[in-house]
Amino acid sequence: MAQIEKGTIAGISGNKARVIPSAASGRPTAQITIPWHMRGQSGNLQKGTEVAFVLFEDSTGLLLGRMDGEWGAYLPGLTAGSIEAGSVTSDKGDVTASGISLKNHRHGGVETGSGDTGAAK
Numbered sequence: 001m002a003q004i005e006k007g008t009i010a011g012i013s014g015n016k017a018r019v020i021p022s023a024a025s026g027r028p029t030a031q032i033t034i035p036w037h038m039r040g041q042s043g044n045l046q047k048g049t050e051v052a053f054v055l056f057e058d059s060t061g062l063l064l065g066r067m068d069g070e071w072g073a074y075l076p077g078l079t080a081g082s083i084e085a086g087s088v089t090s091d092k093g094d095v096t097a098s099g100i101s102l103k104n105h106r107h108g109g110v111e112t113g114s115g116d117t118g119a120a121k
Contacts, residue, residue, distance in 0.1 A: 002054050002056045002057070003054065003055050004064065005021050005052070005054070006021070006022045006050065006053075006067060007020050007021040007051060008020050008049065008051070009045055009048060010047065012045060012046070013031065015033060015036075015039055016033060017031070017034050018030070019051060019053050019061075019063075029055060029059075029061060030059045030060070030061070032055070032061030032062060032063060033063070034063050035062065038063055038066075044070070045063075049066060050067035050068065051063050051064070051067060052065050
């Protein structure tokens with residue numbers, strides 16, 4: 001049976017941490033996993049940070065979160081694509097949204113003058 005506990009980080013090595021439980025025993029855990037979203041700047045974890053963690057019967061475990069509910073100033077970008085844009089005077093790069101090219105789209109039914117156009121086609 002797993003137990004969720006509170007403790008303080010004793011040390012970090014790569015994507016693993018040792019935690020000193022707040023319980024009376026105070027013995028550090030074996031190396032437990034730090035989830036990807038809490039590693040590096042995104043978790044801003046360091047020795048002495050209070051955390052919630054779960055320990056399993058086989059001595060493996062997982063950090064669940066910081067007890068203060070905070071995180072680092074950086075959140076990793078989660079994107080499904082990329083944007084490439086060149087300079088205004090360059091022929092390189094374009095931005096496309098919903099299949100409409102920023103550089104090459106055209107507007108129909110437009111007459112020259114001071115009026116504004118409608119949405120891109």
